[in-house]
Amino acid sequence: MNIPDKPLEVIWDITYACPLRCSHCYSESGRRPARRLGRSDLLRAARAICALGPYGVSIAGGEPLSIPDVAEVVRIFSAAGISTSLNTSGWTLRAEQIEQLAGTLDRVSVSLDGATAEVHDRIRGRAGSFHRATGALERLDDTVRRRRDAGRDVFSLGIDFTAVRSNFHQVEWMCAEVAARYPALEYLAIGAAVPEGLASRAGFARRELLSDAEAALLGDRAHGVRLQALAPATVQVSVTDNLALKMHPELVRAGVFLPVLQIEPDGEVRAMPAYEGTVGNVLCDAPHDLWRRAVARWHHPFVVAALEPARTMEQWAAAVRAIDHRFGTAEDRARIARRPEFTGY
Structure with a gap:
C-alpha cells in the first residue's frame, strides 16, 4: 500500500499497571510506573485520538480493565464511529465491567498463551x-450468547495467542480443542512474538523467540488453511509471522507495513510500534504533525541502517536494541539497562 495521510489504527497502551509478569512483555508492564492519566486528561486524550481519524482503536496495556474509566473511554470512541477493541488478560474482569462494555465495544480479545495451565502460567x-x-472467557462467552439471544448489541469475542518456542507445540491444540470450548468465540488470532520490550533481550531472542523456520511456518498461507480446518467452522483463525511490525526498509518500499500509531499511557506517541522513541504527545501536538514525524522516523538513516541487515529473528532483536538505545529517552535507556537477562524459565 501507499503510505496513508493518517494512521489507520491506533494502539493505546492505556496503563502499564498489570498483575502479570509475562516473560515477553512488550511494554514491561507491572515492572514500571503505570503512567496512567487522571480521568480528565484520560478523556481528553481519547478525544485527541479521535482527532487522528483512525478507523480503529485497540485498547491495551498493561491491563486496561484496571482503569476505572475505561468504559467511558470506549464510549467516546464508539460515539465517533471508531471501531474499538480491548485486549485483556482476564485477571481483573468483573461482571459489571462486562455489562458496561458489552454494547459499545466491537471486539474483546483475551490473551491465552497456552492450551494448558502449565504452559500459559509459565509464560505469563x-x-x-x-x-x-x-x-x-467463560463469562464473556455467556454474555455474548445471552445478549444475542435477546437481540442486543454485543462485541465479538476472541482469543489472542502469542507464539513463542515454549508454546509453539500447542498451536494446533488451541485450534482444535481450546477454541471449541467457547460456543460464542468468533476468532483466534495467532501471532509470532516480536522482539519488542523484554522480548528483545538477547537471551530471550536466542531461547524463546520462534526460530526462523517456525516464524516462516506462521507466515505460510497453506499452514494457515490447515489450522483453520482444525477449528470450529464458527471460529476465524488468523495466523501471522508479524514481520510487518519490523518496518524493514525493503518491506516499507514494497508497501508491506502497518500504518499504526502506538500511544503510551500518558499520551506520548511512539514513532514505530515495536520500538522505543516518541515523536510528541496527543495532548499537546497536532494530529497531522504526529503522523508526519512518525513516518519520517521510518526513513531515518539510523533506522534504515539498523534494519537493513536484519534478516533473522535474532538480527531483528539486535536492531531493536540499537534503535531503542538511539531514540529512547535517558529514562528509557536506564530502564533497559536494568532488565535482567533471560536465561530460561
Missing part, C-alpha cells in the same frame, strides 16, 4: 493466570 509469570483467563 503468575500461577493461576490460566484459570483467570479461561474463567473470563
Whole structure:
C-alpha cells in the first residue's frame, strides 16, 4: 500500500499497571510506573485520538480493565464511529465491567498463551493466570450468547495467542480443542512474538523467540488453511509471522507495513510500534504533525541502517536494541539497562 495521510489504527497502551509478569512483555508492564492519566486528561486524550481519524482503536496495556474509566473511554470512541477493541488478560474482569462494555465495544480479545495451565502460567509469570483467563472467557462467552439471544448489541469475542518456542507445540491444540470450548468465540488470532520490550533481550531472542523456520511456518498461507480446518467452522483463525511490525526498509518500499500509531499511557506517541522513541504527545501536538514525524522516523538513516541487515529473528532483536538505545529517552535507556537477562524459565 501507499503510505496513508493518517494512521489507520491506533494502539493505546492505556496503563502499564498489570498483575502479570509475562516473560515477553512488550511494554514491561507491572515492572514500571503505570503512567496512567487522571480521568480528565484520560478523556481528553481519547478525544485527541479521535482527532487522528483512525478507523480503529485497540485498547491495551498493561491491563486496561484496571482503569476505572475505561468504559467511558470506549464510549467516546464508539460515539465517533471508531471501531474499538480491548485486549485483556482476564485477571481483573468483573461482571459489571462486562455489562458496561458489552454494547459499545466491537471486539474483546483475551490473551491465552497456552492450551494448558502449565504452559500459559509459565509464560505469563503468575500461577493461576490460566484459570483467570479461561474463567473470563467463560463469562464473556455467556454474555455474548445471552445478549444475542435477546437481540442486543454485543462485541465479538476472541482469543489472542502469542507464539513463542515454549508454546509453539500447542498451536494446533488451541485450534482444535481450546477454541471449541467457547460456543460464542468468533476468532483466534495467532501471532509470532516480536522482539519488542523484554522480548528483545538477547537471551530471550536466542531461547524463546520462534526460530526462523517456525516464524516462516506462521507466515505460510497453506499452514494457515490447515489450522483453520482444525477449528470450529464458527471460529476465524488468523495466523501471522508479524514481520510487518519490523518496518524493514525493503518491506516499507514494497508497501508491506502497518500504518499504526502506538500511544503510551500518558499520551506520548511512539514513532514505530515495536520500538522505543516518541515523536510528541496527543495532548499537546497536532494530529497531522504526529503522523508526519512518525513516518519520517521510518526513513531515518539510523533506522534504515539498523534494519537493513536484519534478516533473522535474532538480527531483528539486535536492531531493536540499537534503535531503542538511539531514540529512547535517558529514562528509557536506564530502564533497559536494568532488565535482567533471560536465561530460561
